[in-house]
Amino acid sequence: MTGKSPEEQAKIFITMIELEDEIMGAKGVFGADVVDKKLEMLKTAMKDLPGSCDLYLYKVDLIFKRYGMMENHVTKAWGEAISKFPNNLNLWRKYLTFYRSLEVNFDCVIYEEKHINLCVTKLGGIISGQLISHPKLPGTEDFIVDVIISSATMAIESGRIHKMITLIQLYIEFYLMRPKTTAKFDNLVNRFEEYWNMNVLKPGFEKS
Known part of the structure; x- marks a missing residue:
């Protein structure tokens, strides 16, 4: 594959692997055995393309086809991808879409607390400089804003308007508008916890 970009090489690999459906099918082999071969x-x-996010995402798809959501196989596959590519916006877009469309009895509270929070926390850590292993990619701030708006829409539709107003303010100020003079991100976290635990009305709460 000399002369091909990593993205092009990944697409070629995936295309070749997908041919196993026809090859194995001609031999009368289907289902889980084909996925295992893939x-x-x-x-x-x-191993040839360790830096390809597309291959990690393809692995998630194969794992889901093979195991469904049993035994945390998919959770582990997503964890591996996120650990290696925490700054990849396409990964986060697919991650949020995957879990948004997966739930039969969708619970927006769980989705927000588990999946959206993970996304915003990881990307926010990159923006804040807390996570220095990966650079911030163009469009990261806009992506976070889109995620926050999407989360807010779901919360409003579920009747949790007051909480969502607070969370929107928290996400935006915490990750996108924090003072550059803040020495350490941990200090900002500690100060926010002190404020949150104070017995005062906060923006977004009733009667505030």
């Missing part, structure tokens, strides 16, 4: 082939591809 996963073995993917291991080789990931």
Whole structure:
């Protein structure tokens, strides 16, 4: 694959692996056995292209096809991808879409607390300088704003307007408008906790 970009190489690998449906099908092999074969082939591809986020996302798809949501296989696959590519906006877009469309009995509170919070915390850590292993990519702030707006829309539709006003303010001020003079991110966290625990009305709460 000389002369091909990493993205092009990843697409070629995925196309080749997907051909196993026809190859194995011609031999009368279907279902889980085919997916297992694809996963073995993917291991080789990931060794050749360890920096390809697309291959990690493809692995998530294969794991889901193979195991569904059983035994935390998918959770582990997502964790590996997020750990390696925490600044990749396409990854986060697919991650949020995956869990948003997965739930049969969708609970926006759980979705917000578990998945949206993870996304905003990781990307916010990159913006704030707390996570220095990966650079901030163009469009990160806009992406966070879009995620916050999406979360706010769901919260409003579920009748949690007061809480969402507070969370919007928290996310925006905490990650996008914090003073540059703040020495350490941990200090900002501690100060916010002190404020949050104070017995005073806060923006977004009733009667505030």
